[in-house]
């Protein structure tokens with residue numbers, strides 16, 4: 629499935645920023661927006677390689693950064709020093725809860741948080757660019773936690 633609207637956003641951004649418009653960059657965009665969940669640059673690179681893509685690792689890395697700059701992707705850090713990305717395109721704003729034992733990531737939205745970053749910025753005389761709200765916790769279900777950790781590796 630082609631994301632024509634996303635393509636247009638990315639193309640315009642590349643033009644404005646005087647970045648080269650290459651088919652490889654759009655190929656990375658398609659894979660990144662089609663990725664289900666959160667991913668590291670290497671994970672995406674391996675996935676593309678396994679699908680016979682010939683895009684280089686360097687292109688994957690720098691294209692992901694460009695996609696963050698034009699807001700098609702969000703860059704997240706879940707406390708383990710690995711940058712992870714996820715699609716913003718056609719997705720609702722959400723926050724994350726991360727299990728520090730097994731690494732499971734739960735997405736949630738809570739109406740009580742709505743407007744808080746904006747209002748803090750307003751009080752401090754800033755314009756909000758983005759924010760991240762992560763909760764670090766431990767699964768109560770120890771069996772499920774252990775199982776997830778073992779399956780993941």
Ligand SMILES: [Zn+2]
Pocket residue numbers: 666714722723724735
């Ligand atoms: Zn997420």
Ligand SMILES: [Zn+2]
Pocket residue numbers: 727728729730731732766767772773774776
């Ligand atoms: Zn857990």
